[in-house]
Amino acid sequence: MAQNRKTIVVKFGTSTLTQGSPKLNRPHMISIVQQITRLHQTGFRIVIVTSGAVAAGRDYLNHPQLPPTIASKQLLAAVGQSQLIQTWEQLFAIYDIHIGQILLTRADIEDRERFLNARDTLQALLDNGIIPVINENDAVATAEIKVGDNDNLSALAAILVQADQLYLLTDQQGLFDSDPRKNPAAKLIPVVNEITAHIRSIAGGSGTQLGTGGMSTKIGAADIATRSGIETVIAPGNRPDVITDLAYGKPIGTKFTVAPEHLESRKQWLFAAPSAGQLIIDDGAENAVLVQHKSLLPAGIVRVEGRFSRGEVVKIRTLGGKDIALGMPRYNSDALTLIKGKKSHEIERVLGYEYGAVAVHRDDMIVIK
Numbered sequence: 001m002a003q004n005r006k007t008i009v010v011k012f013g014t015s016t017l018t019q020g021s022p023k024l025n026r027p028h029m030i031s032i033v034q035q036i037t038r039l040h041q042t043g044f045r046i047v048i049v050t051s052g053a054v055a056a057g058r059d060y061l062n063h064p065q066l067p068p069t070i071a072s073k074q075l076l077a078a079v080g081q082s083q084l085i086q087t088w089e090q091l092f093a094i095y096d097i098h099i100g101q102i103l104l105t106r107a108d109i110e111d112r113e114r115f116l117n118a119r120d121t122l123q124a125l126l127d128n129g130i131i132p133v134i135n136e137n138d139a140v141a142t143a144e145i146k147v148g149d150n151d152n153l154s155a156l157a158a159i160l161v162q163a164d165q166l167y168l169l170t171d172q173q174g175l176f177d178s179d180p181r182k183n184p185a186a187k188l189i190p191v192v193n194e195i196t197a198h199i200r201s202i203a204g205g206s207g208t209q210l211g212t213g214g215m216s217t218k219i220g221a222a223d224i225a226t227r228s229g230i231e232t233v234i235a236p237g238n239r240p241d242v243i244t245d246l247a248y249g250k251p252i253g254t255k256f257t258v259a260p261e262h263l264e265s266r267k268q269w270l271f272a273a274p275s276a277g278q279l280i281i282d283d284g285a286e287n288a289v290l291v292q293h294k295s296l297l298p299a300g301i302v303r304v305e306g307r308f309s310r311g312e313v314v315k316i317r318t319l320g321g322k323d324i325a326l327g328m329p330r331y332n333s334d335a336l337t338l339i340k341g342k343k344s345h346e347i348e349r350v351l352g353y354e355y356g357a358v359a360v361h362r363d364d365m366i367v368i369k
């Protein structure tokens with residue numbers, strides 16, 4: 001058990017979950033759940049991004065005649081999301097696996113504090129062997145705060161969990177050189193090393209009433225993910241064992257490779273913001289960060305300068321005044337002022353809560369010396 005620590009985000013489009021019908025296809029969902037169970041039991045960390053709420057809502061309400069408004073779609077999503085999550089829950093329960101529902105909007109990802117909260121929740125679920133099941137919070141998402149399609153949402157989720165791979169499962173074999181629904185002679189493209197204007201131009205919209213975005217949103221998602229160091233595959237959701245085969249490296253569908261210079265960019269993405277303060281650290285902490293490549297503990301912080309929230313970017317500065325790293329602290333400036341110089345086990349006593357033992361985790365730090 002648990003030899004493989006690879007983290008994979010798997011996104012299921014409506015087309016895959018319904019198998020082209022007007023309702024969720026439970027027999028097909030069982031085969032998906034069985035594959036994820038196998039991976040989960042061998043230590044893979046799997047995150048599900050699921051579409052299908054609107055389709056499930058429409059089916060549950062017996063295909064009502066509703067005005068073509070956003071409110072109608074939100075009504076269907078509100079009804080259907082509970083059907084959708086219940087279906088996943090019941091199917092995973094067969095294998096004694098727990099799931100946790102997370103409904104996100106763009107606002108939850110763009111705001112750093114909320115980004116960190118979502119990331120911590122996802123991490124906690126994964127650490128406890130619970131499979132996160134994510135969808136957009138369609139029922140409350142207005143035009144300004146929604147991501148709008150689950151392809152892009154899954155790329156953002158993959159960044160949140162620092163995934164190794166993202167699989168976009170759909171009703172086609174992968175990306176073709178033109179829409180195969182319109183051109184039966186279209187050819188599958190097995191590997192994309194660079195998302196060029198040509199690649200974008202061959203990706204069309206959804207071929208069905210129920211899908212959102214088609215290939216063009218999948219290309220957008222692959223672009224976001226690969227720039228952040230996450231390999232992305234568009235693959236057929238109805239192929240037997242597609243998820244397990246992909247996880248063990250079988251070439252299926254269209255693979256979008258990660259350029260080597262992008263491997264560190266998940267951190268660059270996090271650290272695009274200007275710095276909001278400084279943490280002045282002692283010699284021991286300097287050695288831990290620079291030589292031992294470790295996280296920064298509160299014990300090594302001598303002084304906290306500036307006012308910042310959890311997740312804003314700060315400079316990590318030596319006693320000699322040299323900036324050696326940028327990082328996103330797990331605590332805000334007030335909390336760090338109280339716990340600086342203290343041992344990690346004292347954090348909860350001093351603050352009355354804790355967000356973990358470290359002040360700035362190694363994953364949230366770039367050394368700049």
Ligand SMILES: Nc1ncnc2c1ncn2[C@@H]1O[C@H](COP(=O)(O)OP(=O)(O)O)[C@@H](O)[C@H]1O
Binds near residue numbers: 012051179208
């Ligand atoms: N170049 C292309 N290659 C493959 N599929 C394409 C292409 N351009 C457009 N499509 C359409 O994209 C559809 C898949 O997207 P979508 O309907 O949104 O599915 P999902 O629900 O899986 O997200 C396909 O059924 C196909 O009609």
Ligand SMILES: N[C@@H](CCC(=O)OP(=O)(O)O)C(=O)O
Binds near residue numbers: 054148151
């Ligand atoms: N959040 C919506 C799905 C949006 C979406 O992108 O759909 P799809 O193109 O089928 O992945 C729902 O649950 O119905």
